[in-house]
Amino acid sequence: MIQIRVSDIKQFVYCQRVVFYNYVMPVDKKTTFKMEYGKIAEDKIDRLENRRKLKEYGLSSGTREFHKQLYSEKYGLSGKVDLLIKTDAAYYPVDFKYTTSQPHKNHLYQLLGYAIILEDIYDYVIRKGFVYLIPEEDAVVFDLSDDLKDETKNLLSEIRKMIHYQQIPPPVKSQAKCLDCEYRNFCGDVF
Numbered sequence: 780m781i782q783i784r785v786s787d788i789k790q791f792v793y794c795q796r797v798v799f800y801n802y803v804m805p806v807d808k809k810t811t812f813k814m815e816y817g818k819i820a821e822d823k824i825d826r827l828e829n830r831r832k833l834k835e836y837g838l839s840s841g842t843r844e845f846h847k848q849l850y851s852e853k854y855g856l857s858g859k860v861d862l863l864i865k866t867d868a869a870y871y872p873v874d875f876k877y878t879t880s881q882p883h884k885n886h887l888y889q890l891l892g893y894a895i896i897l898e899d900i901y902d903y904v905i906r907k908g909f910v911y912l913i914p915e916e917d918a919v920v921f922d923l924s925d926d927l928k929d930e931t932k933n934l935l936s937e938i939r940k941m942i943h944y945q946q947i948p949p950p951v952k953s954q955a956k957c958l959d960c961e962y963r964n965f966c967g968d969v970f
């Protein structure tokens with residue numbers, strides 16, 4: 780089975796071609812401001828999170844594990860979740876974002892990817908996850924329904940099929956996404 784990362788699901792939802800370039804036609808990426816800034820922001824995350832309280836997630840108690848490496852053999856899926864909150868009743872994946880804009884659909888699917896792995900390796904149904912917006916200091920909660928998890932499992936099959944048949948997907952519909960894309964030099968049909 781082709782091994783997939785949770786970040787691939789996120790990118791596939793953003794633009795399928797990004798995953799194609801990563802797996803089928805690896806190319807030198809252009810470093811974007813967004814990538815550089817993301818790295819700097821990550822360095823600050825632990826310090827900030829240590830000061831943060833669980834009540835910001837609407838929780839009264841629980842333990843936190845940072846940068847937890849996750850792997851599901853069953854789904855051939857791996858990923859490193861920024862934070863895993865564990866309570867007696869439930870587990871919650873948390874992804875940190877250094878952005879002032881609200882989370883997008885691809886961020887939801889990233890959480891769903893973590894949820895699929897967590898459900899496989901722990902005896903919990905993962906019903907909610909969070910995207911924490913660092914500049915806003917706001918935890919946005921997402922419902923992680925069974926239907927959405929099934930959709931995400933279907934995406935895994937689509938990604939594997941694309942890699943197996945080496946078929947380049949069409950460019951993303953919203954070409955505003957291309958402006959800050961590290962692969963823009965390779966999408967001749969867009970620019």
Ligand code: SF4
Binds near residue numbers: 960969
């Ligand atoms: S330039 Fe646009 S179509 Fe090409 S990979 Fe980036 S987002 Fe996708």
